[in-house]
Amino acid sequence: MAEPMAQPGPEILCDAVAKEFGHGPARVEAVSPLSLRFAAGRMTALVGPSGCGKSTVLRMVAGLEAPSAGLILLGEERPEEMQRKGALAMAFQDASLLPWRSVTGNVALARKLARLPADPEGVAEMIARVGLAGFERARPAELSGGMRQRVAIARCLVTAPRVLLLDEPFGAVDELTRARLNAELPPLWRARATTCLLVTHSVREAVALADRVVVFSSRPARVVGDIAIPEAARTDSAQRLALMDKVSAALSQGWDESGADTRLAAQ
Amino acid sequence: MTAPAAFARHGAAALGLLLAWHLAAQALAGSHMLAGPLDVAVYLATHHALMGRALIVTLENAAWGFLAGNLAAVGLALIVALMPRTRVVVAAVALVVFCLPLVATGPVLRVLYGPGPGPQITLAALAVYYTSFIPLLVGLRAAPASWFDLIRLYGRGAWTAFVQIRVMAALPYLMAGLQIAAPAAFLGAMVGEFTGADRGMGVLSIRAMRGLDVEATWTIALVAATVAMLAYGAIGALAARLSPARPDILLATAPAPAKGNPMLRGLGLAMLTALVVLALWWALMEAFALSRFFAKRPDDIWRYLISAPTAAANRATLWAASVETLRLVVPGYLAGLGAGAGLAMALVLVPWIAGAVLPLAVALRSVPIVTTAPLIVLALGRDTLGTITIVAVMTFFPALVACIQGLRQAPGQALDVMRIYATGRLTQLWHAQIPAMLPAFFAAARLSVPAAILAVTVAEWLATGRGLGALMAMTASTSNYNMLWSAIVVVAVGSALGYALVAWLERAVMARVAPEQLRG
Structure with a gap:
């Protein structure tokens, strides 16, 4: 396992970052100028109504979308430089596994793309860690949606990235497995001091996993809440519930027309 | 259904079909329309050496044409993959060439090549390249955007995306094209043999038809059909082994998104295509003098x-x-x-x-x-x-x-x-x-x-x-x-x-x- 060699994650800076799509009458303002800092080696959850632009923020940090204005730095570096160093990893909403590769092949591909030496043992261990031991040779088509998302998470972690971007990675994972992954995975990125951004619909998950929850309004995304989650809340369920209420309240406040689904998700 | 049961059902269906064929041939006896299964069997038994030689000749020509046509299809698809702007024009020119009537290109090719298998191979290649090219075009574009995001996320470029994603995503489409191409190559080779070859299934077919030889016509048709179906099935089986995760392939090209006036665009494309075809035509004739x-x-x-x-x-x-x-x-x-x-x-x-x-x-x-x-x-x-x-x-x-x-x-x-x-x-x-x-x-x-x-x-x-x-x-x-x-x-x-x-x-x-x- 490459854990001892993993470098700690950098601070992420978004300075007046904005994003527009399209031109003229079809122009859509996805993110209005946004300035945020995400602490090095911590996990920040981004919550907000569907289509509010939180995934766009994640894609800009990943260097997959260029901001229309503003600057994004990961430590001292632009996202593109981090890409070239193989220091980024991202889990997409739809898992995005290559259908012609086995579970092992998909996970190992990330190390190849990141120009890291092949590490069959590390790959196998990571597959076991997401609970898929015994499925190494299965193709994505033979797995359930939740299992595919777990493969995608293993693919993210196998390169020991400095920055980990998770776009609703547990959406299709069943409740029990989700609880287990929520318990097992955070120690991994905490030990590596990976800087994590988690986009999620689930207030419960945001509070359970993150050190801080940033609440966005509906589109164009503005910050309507910024709630620190103290270490104590992980063991104190009363405090956790109070924080969940606080996040939900911020969500309702930033709720224009499209907030119905966030209310449901908060339950 | 269990395998033996399915086998029994298919066997019964085949027997029933044979019987119906036999009865139909009996009923139509003397009308010079239908040769029964017994006639075909007798013809095959007496002419198996001739049929075998002809089949080998045609298969060889078809195989070379299959190879050449599919290589051309891959080459065209690569041009379009590397230069996406050329897609519409390359597809249009490829279509016009595919529309050349085999009946007329056959004799012209015969004059150009002289005796030998040249026209048969060329016609077989012409008969297959378009039906392989079109699915390849779709296949090279048939990958979701997030797969390419994954490649970019690790700072890798277009070449990695091409090798890791486009080629692999296009493979099932290539196989679907090849499957249709196999019988088409056989057809092209046979038409080529119509144009004055001295051996092959096409020659036998023409001779049988001119002579109103019902048994020969039916036997040749059945042998050719069997070969075509076997080739189709064999490539299908190969495809199933190579790419188990097969998408549903409908061979539909996604129509290009319309920008501006579609009539004007269509007219522009038609003129550009005509220009390219005329230039190619002229250049080809001059190049070979x-x-x-x-x-x-x-x-x-x-x-x-x-x-x-x-x-x-x-x-x-x-x-x-x-x-x-x-x-x-x-x-x-x-x-x-x-x-x-x-x-x-x-x-x-x-x-x-x-x-x-x-x-x-x-x-x-x-x-x-x-x-x-x-x-x-x-x-x-x-x-x-x-x-x-x-x-x-x-x-x-x-x-x-x-x-x-x-x-x-x-x-x-x-x-x-x-x-x-x-x-x-x-x-x-x-x-x-x-x-x-x-x-x-x-x-x-x-x-x-x-x-x-x-x-x-x-x-x-x-x-x-x-x-x-x-x-x-x-x-x-x-x-x-x-x-x-x-x-x-x-x-x-x-x-x-x-x-x-x-x-x-x-x-x-x-x-x-x-x-x-x-x-x-």
Whole structure:
């Protein structure tokens, strides 16, 4: 396992970052100028109504979308430089596994793309860690949606990235497995001091996993809440519930027309 | 169903078919239409050495043509993948070349190559490259954006994306193309042999038909059909091994997203395509310094049809032949498409029959037209009805297969929603299944245009002695190369226009029922 060699994650800076799509009458303002800092080696959850632009923020940090204005730095570096160093990893909403590769092949591909030496043992261990031991040779088509998302998470972690971007990675994972992954995975990125951004619909998950929850309004995304989650809340369920209420309240406040689904998700 | 039970059922079905065939042959004995299974067996037993030699020759030519045509398809697809802006023009030029009538290019190639297997191999290559190129084009674009995000996320470029994603994503599409190409190569090689080869299945076929030898005609047709189906099945099995995760492949090109005025764009594309084709034509003739006597240049045809004193008479001859051909090809084409789509819809109402018919239809689709044409001529005569039927058969099977596959694309949950409200089968068909079928139907309708024209010209040449097919055959044998090349131009342009007309209809219909299909 490459854990001892993993470098700690950098601070992420978004300075007046904005994003527009399209031109003229079809122009859509996805993110209005946004300035945020995400602490090095911590996990920040981004919550907000569907289509509010939180995934766009994640894609800009990943260097997959260029901001229309503003600057994004990961430590001292632009996202593109981090890409070239193989220091980024991202889990997409739809898992995005290559259908012609086995579970092992998909996970190992990330190390190849990141120009890291092949590490069959590390790959196998990571597959076991997401609970898929015994499925190494299965193709994505033979797995359930939740299992595919777990493969995608293993693919993210196998390169020991400095920055980990998770776009609703547990959406299709069943409740029990989700609880287990929520318990097992955070120690991994905490030990590596990976800087994590988690986009999620689930207030419960945001509070359970993150050190801080940033609440966005509906589109164009503005910050309507910024709630620190103290270490104590992980063991104190009363405090956790109070924080969940606080996040939900911020969500309702930033709720224009499209907030119905966030209310449901908060339950 | 267990494997032995399935085997028993298929065995019983095959026996029943044989018996029906035998009885039909008994009933029609003396009418020179149908040779029974016993006649075919006797013919095979007495002529197996001859048939075997002919089959090996044709298979060898078909294999070389298959290889060359598919390499050309891969090359064209790579050009388009590397330079996406060329896509529309490359596809249009490839279509025009595919529309060249084999009946006329055969004799021209025979003169160019002289004796030997050259024309057979070239015609086989011409018969396959387009049906491999089109699915490859779709396949090279058939990867979701997030797969490319994954590549970029690790700072890797277009080459990695090409190797890791595009090639692998295109592989099942290539296999689907190859599967259709295998019987088509056999067809091309046989047509090539019609043009004056001394050995091969095509030669035997012509001889049997000219001599009204019913046993030989049926035996050759059955042997050719069996070979074509075996090739189709073998490539299918190979594809299943190579790419187990096969997407549903409908061979439909995603129509380009419309920017600006579609009429103007269409006109611009047509002019650009014409320019490229003319330049290619002229350059090819000059590059090989081919004699102007048989290798006509664009300006020869211009003189022959426009500026020469006899131009009006030449045009009149060509026009009369074209009208005769159109009268046969249009009803046949529409009847074949209509019957294919209609039967597919009827079968969907009785799903268990559809399951049984689909493999049969897929198999029959792979039977080359040159083997069925003589049978239909034997049965229906050398007249209008026989020719229309040949065209209809040619378009029927692709339409049937595409429509059954398309009808299955209807989202299961949408059908479940309808079932919850106890909606009738016809309502489900109308609201969910027919809209889902249309993309596949139109893909089949487009590709059937050149196929129908090939069928009609082959039938006119071999059987009726009228229309463009006969005109091309006659001018080829009398060395009237001006008229032959003019007919080639008319057929190629007519086929391409017919294809464009169907594509235009497709856009108009899809814009109403499935606008998401039109997004690029």
